[in-house]
Amino acid sequence: MRQIVSDNVQHETIADRFLSQLGNAYLCLPEACYARHLPRPIAQAQLLYFNPALAQELKLDANLCTRDDLTQIFCGNLLPKQAEPIALAYAGHQFGYFNPRMGDGRALLIGTLQDQWGQLRDLQLKGSGPNPFSKRGDGLAALGPVLREAIVSEAMQALGVPTTRTLAAVATNQTVYREQPLPGAILTRVAHSHIRIGTFEYCAAHGGEAMLKAYLDYAITRHDPDLIGVEQPALAFLSRVIERQAKLIAHWMAIGFIHGVMNTDNMAVSGQTIDYGPCAFLDVYSHDKCFSSIDEQGRYAYGNQPQIGLWNLTRLAQALLSVINVDGEKAIEQARAALSQFQPLYERAWLQHMRLKLGLSNEQDGDGQLVADFLSALEKHKLDFTLSFRDLAAMAVTQTIPATYRPLQDWCDHWRARLNNQTQKPEESAMMMRNANPRFIPRNHRIEQAIAAAVTHNDYSLFHTLMDVLSKPYEDQPDWAAYAAPPNAEECVLMTFCGT
Ligand code: AMP
Numbered sequence: 001m002r003q004i005v006s007d008n009v010q011h012e013t014i015a016d017r018f019l020s021q022l023g024n025a026y027l028c029l030p031e032a033c034y035a036r037h038l039p040r041p042i043a044q045a046q047l048l049y050f051n052p053a054l055a056q057e058l059k060l061d062a063n064l065c066t067r068d069d070l071t072q073i074f075c076g077n078l079l080p081k082q083a084e085p086i087a088l089a090y091a092g093h094q095f096g097y098f099n100p101r102m103g104d105g106r107a108l109l110i111g112t113l114q115d116q117w118g119q120l121r122d123l124q125l126k127g128s129g130p131n132p133f134s135k136r137g138d139g140l141a142a143l144g145p146v147l148r149e150a151i152v153s154e155a156m157q158a159l160g161v162p163t164t165r166t167l168a169a170v171a172t173n174q175t176v177y178r179e180q181p182l183p184g185a186i187l188t189r190v191a192h193s194h195i196r197i198g199t200f201e202y203c204a205a206h207g208g209e210a211m212l213k214a215y216l217d218y219a220i221t222r223h224d225p226d227l228i229g230v231e232q233p234a235l236a237f238l239s240r241v242i243e244r245q246a247k248l249i250a251h252w253m254a255i256g257f258i259h260g261v262m263n264t265d266n267m268a269v270s271g272q273t274i275d276y277g278p279c280a281f282l283d284v285y286s287h288d289k290c291f292s293s294i295d296e297q298g299r300y301a302y303g304n305q306p307q308i309g310l311w312n313l314t315r316l317a318q319a320l321l322s323v324i325n326v327d328g329e330k331a332i333e334q335a336r337a338a339l340s341q342f343q344p345l346y347e348r349a350w351l352q353h354m355r356l357k358l359g360l361s362n363e364q365d366g367d368g369q370l371v372a373d374f375l376s377a378l379e380k381h382k383l384d385f386t387l388s389f390r391d392l393a394a395m396a397v398t399q400t401i402p403a404t405y406r407p408l409q410d411w412c413d414h415w416r417a418r419l420n421n422q423t424q425k426p427e428e429s430a431m432m433m434r435n436a437n438p439r440f441i442p443r444n445h446r447i448e449q450a451i452a453a454a455v456t457h458n459d460y461s462l463f464h465t466l467m468d469v470l471s472k473p474y475e476d477q478p479d480w481a482a483y484a485a486p487p488n489a490e491e492c493v494l495m496t497f498c499g500t
């Protein structure tokens with residue numbers, strides 16, 4: 001048992017028992033892929049959030065632990081004796097420019113665990129102090145971004161979007177210096193893996209074919225074990241990542257999510273949404289909406305996300321070229337063919353979401369146009385993306401139109417005619433739509449309010465309320481109607497900021 005801070009013997013037993021099956025599957029990779037490092041001890045940590053449902057998925061028995069035990073474990077003070085934490089190396093294209101050396105500058109991968117389905121999951125502490133990848137950074141996280149990631153990642157999970165999860169959040173009671181002094185925190189992130197597009201860019205830039213092959217084998221074992229032994233594993237893997245990213249980004253578009261910083265180091269090959277920085281949800285629908293303060297050109301605006309997804313996947317293809325085919329020309333040709341699948345996969349996935357959102361149970365020519373016309377009307381009349389879709393469910397079973405949607409009368413007539421042109425009954429369409437169109441999303445102004453209450457008044461009630469309401473986004477929850485509402489003029493969030 002490794003003891004970092006406390007010499008309380010009971011804690012040793014508890015960390016060992018609680019995380020008894022923790023291993024570190026990354027240690028089979030070449031040593032240049034990571035750096036071993038221990039979390040920095042925290043003197044006065046305080047548990048802010050623990051996710052018992054996720055703990056259960058990970059076969060972690062929280063009943064073994066007191067609140068203090070959980071605090072000590074999730075601030076990194078207590079690790080089981082076999083733990084070998086590491087920070088991962090990766091590279092990445094940041095806003096289009098290649099940065100060959102990045103890595104987990106403010107995160108430590110504590111280890112890997114098998115979940116209740118036998119899937120390997122990563123356990124990572126974000127904000128646990130500087131390590132060899134920190135460069136000039138302090139390796140710390142501020143409370144605001146930690147709460148933000150907890151809220152949005154768990155909301156995404158409840159919305160049905162593939163995402164990394166939040167197992168715990170602790171306050172460190174240490175000051176983190178950004179533009180102003182801020183309270184510090186640590187988030188425990190759970191992911192199917194932390195392998196990014198930038199991971200392969202790192203291998204291609206520094207490790208050559210040997211490292212590429214080792215990481216490729218590793219990624220295939222974790223994410224696509226059915227590809228073990230196929231003739232062209234790198235090409236097959238590339239196709240899988242293309243498919244997962246196409247579906248993921250289609251899902252983002254369908255719920256109005258803007259990632260905000262789609263650098264290649266923030267794109268997981270697992271197809272999970274990762275790295276919640278300046279992310280945001282659309283209120284009023286706007287195709288070119290961009291909230292991020294650091295994205296001056298709008299590179300990662302809402303409507304650009306599919307094309308940026310393809311740009312990022314092209315970087316992955318480029319990194320993998322030497323292992324796709326020994327014949328360079330053939331490698332390029334095969335990578336191009338794989339990449340050409342992105343657009344049709346994306347469009348199919350997007351239209352599937354949109355048909356559900358409009359209550360369409362079969363496929364007809366013109367459905368794509370019907371969706372496009374609806375979105376244009378939302379944009380023209382400055383209507384709320386989430387609530388407009390949600391309200392359509394009620395309109396599927398009546399002939400009336402609420403005043404808000406009168407300007408959409410013509411479109412509604414078309415849509416109702418389309419609904420009448422399928423065998424599914426209106427009630428069934430309405431049900432389908434309520435299950436596809438959330439009433440509750442993590443609205444930017446609500447997130448800001450929850451963070452402000454925590455940071456300035458040490459009041460976590462809004463944070464916990466939000467977590468609770470957002471765990472059932474497709475239910476009506478009439479008591480929480482205020483959390484479904486768009487911001488009023490004073491509440492409107494104009495800009496979001498990176499955690500760093
Ligand atoms: P992100 O914007 O979170 O994707 O981070 C980009 C890169 O900067 C990653 O390599 C991070 O590990 C690194 N980084 C961000 N914040 C810090 C920090 N406070 N200390 C050290 N490295 C950081």
Ligand code: MG
Nearest residue numbers: 265266274275
């Ligand atoms: Mg990142």
